[in-house]
Amino acid sequence: MDVTRLTATDAARAARVLSDVRASALSDPDRRPRPAPRAAIRESWDRMLHSGIDPDHDFRADLLSRDEVEHRRQTSPLRQVLPVLREGLLALTDTAQHIMMVADADARVLWREGSTAVLRKADGQGLGIGADWREETVGTNGVGTPLVSRRPVQVFSAEHFVRALHSWTCTGAPITDPRDGRLLGAVDISGPLETLHPSTLALVDSVAKLAQARLRDLHLTSLEQLRAVAAPVLARIDGRAIAVDRDGWTATVTGMPYTNRLALPDPVSPGRCWLPTLGLCWVEPLPSGWLIRPTADPPPASTATHITLDLAHPRRWTVTVAGCTGSWTHGLTPRHAELLYLLALHRGGRSASALADDMFGDPSRTVTVRAEMSRVRRYLGAFLDHRPYRFTERAKVEVLLPESPLDLLPHSVAPGVVRARAASV
16 A cells, blocks of 8 residues: 555545554564555654654653743854745645744754644644754654654654654755755644645755755855955965855965865964964954964964944944954944944943843843844954953954934934933033
């Protein structure tokens, strides 16, 4: 019997057949049941039997805290491809009573959208935002199994190893980093078992591949932006130098052979360091990357960095970083201009709650502050400390203000900025 074809024509009968197949597999793990489960399901069941997971337990994995979910969202590359996933899959969730889930490489659900009724059903089984969908937690499923097998998988009714999921059909595909094949997470479409459609597997796999293509495009664009900033700096350098992004991917080089990627220490910090392929190097920060100069010479006599926060114009704000080899400038959003101005006012530093009070008049909005500061740190992280948030001691910070205090960030209603504006009048 072709169970795959049967699920497409008679879902209720297929569920009964698969329930018998599962019961046979559990009663005698050494004997292959007939009809046999599909290869991907059989491999997953073998893993479950070997690990000793209880097929009849009612899993209730602890959900991640709201702050931890937000932190993972902000640091996950998958946030950049959410529009691709939504465009490709949310229409299906609306018409077929499904939900879309996006999980990180730890199988923790970070985003979840779709049918309200199905979302409520998932909540009732402890499968909300922050839920743990690893195979070793919930058995064979459309999130954890693709992350283990690294290929798209459709799991129908009793193909779920744990009985509590037998009323579901789940179809998931892994999403990998197109640069190095690193597993980033998985996207899954889930719904009631009667909503199964065989073409869903091909659709989810195609959308996952589109997401990976989008990540590749974003990577190339970011390297182009870094190259535009780094090229003038490298042009002033006598000798060897290379500009790389935060992960070590090369944007541009001078005076040395091109290499696709450098292995960087974790963490990277400005100053002298030893790199396996280049030896002793001098490292300086660039927006979203690093300038690395191989050298046997001592570091420059002056290693102080001058940071200029230009707020002199009513609607155009920049931050300029000047070091021993040159300078670069980054345009600021209104929110980032506010944050950096407040940090420049309080060189001793601000806690997340104090900064939330300065920004919103509400010290409880720390999640929003941390999310924004993580974005600021992408281009200025080498000069910012946290706990508390502040400019580092090695940075000399200068703020250029407008002639009229009323023109200081005129859009801003942040209490900390309003107080500073009033004090200058």
